[in-house]
Amino acid sequence: MGTMASLVLTPVQAQNPAPPLSLTAPVPVDETRARLEEETLFADGMKFMMTDEPTKALAQFEKLLQKKPNNAAARYAAAQALMKTGKVVEAIPYALKAYEAEKTNKYYNLLLAELYVKQKRYAEAERLYEDLLKQSTENMEYGVELAAIYLFDEKPDKALETYNRVEKALGLNEEITRQKQRIYLKQNKIDKAVEEAEKLVAYEPGDPDYLLEGAELLMANDRDDQAIGWLERALKLSPELPQAHVLLAEIYRKKGDMTRARKELDFVFANPNLEAGLKARILSSYVGLSDNSANAQQDALKLAQELAKAHPNDARSQLMLADLLVQQGKKAEARDLYAKAAQLDGSTYEIWGALLQLDGELNQVDSLLVHSQKALELFPNQGLFWYSNGTANLYKRKYPEAVESLEESRKLLANATTAELESLMKAVNAQLGDAYNGIGDHAKSDEAYELVLKDDPRNEHVLNNYSYFLSLRKDKLDRALTMSTMLVERNPNSPTYLDTHAWVLYVRKEYAKARTFLEKAVAADPNGVSGTILEHYGDVLFQLGEKDKAVEQWKKAKQKGENSQQLDKKIASGKLYE
Template sequence: MLATGESTAQSSKRKKKAKANQEAPAPTVQQVPAPSERDRQVSEALFLDGMRYFMLEDYQQALQLFQKAYTVTPNNAALNYKIGETYLHLKEPKSAMPFAQAAVNLEKKNAYYYLLLAQLHTELQQYDAAAQAFNALLANVPNSNEYLFNLADLYLSQSRYEDALKTYDRIEKEFGDMEQLLVNRQQIYLRQKNVDKAIAEGEKLLKAYPSEIRYYLSQAELYNASRRADDAINTLNKALRLEPGNPFAHLMLSDLHRQKGELEESERQVKMAFASSELDIDTKVRILVDFIRQLPNPQIEPVALELVDMTIEKHPEEAKAYAVAADLQTIVGKKQAARDNYLKAVKLDDSHFKIWQQIVLLDAELEQPAAMVKHAEQALELFPNQAVFWFYSGTGHLIEKNFEKAVKALEYGKRLSVGEPELVMQFNMQLGDSYNSLKDYKKSDAAYEAVLAQDANNEHVLNNYSYFLSLRGESLDKARQMSERLVKQHPTNPTYLDTHAWVLYKMGNYTEARKHLEQAVAISDDATIVEHYGDVLFKLGKQEEAVSQWQKAKLKGEASAFIDRKIKEKKLYE
């Protein structure tokens, strides 16, 4: 169908815009004679051929045929529309625009033409023009008020809230009260931070839809935001009358009662929420993480522990239930329970490195080296290149006196730790102890020296290195310097006092050794320290006092293998 020509002003305006965009001039409604019957038939045939390619999504071929048809019948509205739509499919909205505009100019009562024009303006981020296209559609196309919803969505997406609200008013006049209109208005008022108006819309929703529990929950949130706690509580209680046991209502009530300082009721409500199978595991975990952030806190610790037990009870097949329980139990010092729950978590899902790391760390803190070895090696099956598990495996073997296995694990882990000097230092500390136990003193000393090169005041190495040198009777002056430095830094540590005293003992300085051991036994009754004190007293000629100290050491059950001979024969054996 041919349409009348556009105005000279419109043509001039569009040509100027096209020039600015460096595009070909927009097609205009050309003043050409009406096409002949043959021309119409040729154009229609080309158009139909083009449509076949269009349906096959061969848009380039379709465009070529449409353009050929266009040369014959440039004022065909449907053809202009289809060329514009094809350009849109080819992701060329600028090229499509003039054809869509021409289609609208040629036939002003076709809604699809306006919709294409609005879509193109939106693609080009020309939102005002897109809104104008919708308004033109509504003005020119009969029975098109359904497109008011599109216009409102466009305004909303551009944060043109007042225009959106006006459009909702137009929709309401045309279609009457609608649930979505109330919801949308409420959302706009919230975006505008107008909580009072949002509450008013919520009250309309509750009046119109009194059986929709979700509106009670959202209204309670709004009351809470307005510091109307009592209104929020009343609204939630109404929700619970509709749906007893709703966990989200109980959670909100818990929070509201906590805000009012009603802690007992707050705890009761949160427990009711957690008792519900309808409260999903992720929500429970999120809430428990909030509890964890508040720990340690003796006021909330009991309820937090009860909630993790309830979570496990309701979700026994969820790894995260056991993991979050273990996280909480670790913080409050329930290490055995935490380690066991972490183990249950990895049985259900063994893919989390951090959980395995927590397991072996707790094994170490629980002083269970066999478990530490077992769990570290299980973790290594999953994470063979994680040095930390080689460290715990090696450390467990060291404590268990499997020194060869300890060295093998520690050396491998150390090689994996290149580029992490702090971790390398930890490996060297344990390697120093392991090699010493294997009597490979050269490698032991080298490992200790490597640590001291990084940290000259490392307590573990200063103590063990100096003590082992004293036992070997080697480099005693160096051992004395290290143990002396340690005692100066930690003058009340009985282990360090004993080490320094033993170095002095080996150097024959029994008087100074006695002084430090007297300080040590005043603080600690460790069997080794007490036995060393007896040895020093013996060297100072105080035989009876020495035997008395040896007897005390024997009662502790951790003295040397010579303790019985010392006591029986009243002689010193080393």
């Protein structure tokens, strides 16, 4: 500075003017322009990174590196861009050179380590993290990531050691404690895992949640007696703690002390401050904990009945009882409760699904029709509900309505991916075959049936109905015979399928063969044989010249309630009318 000061005081000579003074030497114009271009390339690259266009970003960083091959920041950014596009192998050389240029830059370290982890080069990643932790105590937070890598590398003891170092430097951390617990449990060091649980309790002595967690840990490892102590400590902090009573109830139930178990649960259910939904969740939790013994099921059912009775306007309470009734095979009672739950709160898809399923299983067609219509008002995009509605209309012989609903179901299930939905799609097409036949659109009926048989060539519903309808139409009789033959080969004692096969043979004028199969159908269920089968049997006997026997069978068909258009004429005249 002394020199600069003396220059200022020197008189200026006009004929030889001194240059203007500056604290830094002037930068040449070319160098300034080059630096500006480099800064622009880097800035453009970062903009592309921010807009999630890593390929464009990489192009900018590559241009910059052509000008400045040793630019560590550009190498780091290029590695990031490559990693974003999934090119881990290509990214590593860039990240490595950036790191080697500035080993104290933690971001360069972390990126290289991340790339190594992606390649499962755990030992190299571990060394990088260890270096990072040694550089500064401020980096100790990265110990959590190092411990995770040790776990990937199947070095649980090193992971534990690292977690302990982090805890020592930064204090207790709930997530670290839980990770340590998991490691100890995997090593079957239950006492060590419990010690970690105790640390959390000591850290928050007024919080009963940690005591509950500890109790659950003990119960999961068959230390019920120790768990009781933890639960009692929790109840001292919060006497009405529902979960503590539920867990105690489960422990006592396992011990066979049902009186104590029931007392704990009664304490919960008698609490007027607990809303019904919470009680239902608690009961659900208890049912989940319980085994499937008859006593446990009965106990759960009684509690659910009490809950439903105490809260008749709570949908979840009714639903809980309905679910248990289904498990115990009491479908009719369950169906009524699902209907009540749906009336109280129709916003839950599962309620309607369960209700419609039971309507179907119980053959309650009128209910299925009404309930499916209500369900569709709330969930118009559910293919299952349109199927239920279509099925109900089909049973009611409302064929146009059935077609409309089933077609809507097929449209919504067009992109079915799960096995369950694919199975439902087959059922939809099978029903569409029946519905289109009902309105006389045989082309669409056959098309629907063929779609099912393409994926499921042994579908008995389709084989039966398709072959029977073809026989009634006297169309594609070879196809009909193939299908009905497959049916009776697989079901030699089914009266319905024997009758279908016999009728296909009848239409083909193979009367003797038809008689054989109809006699098998009658013999398969002499008392329960349908009027339709008996009428068919009479028709075959007539064709074979046994007119008296034919009339006898027609009369039996009439007694069974068969009332086809021609049956009375056949009986009155003793002749066959078709």
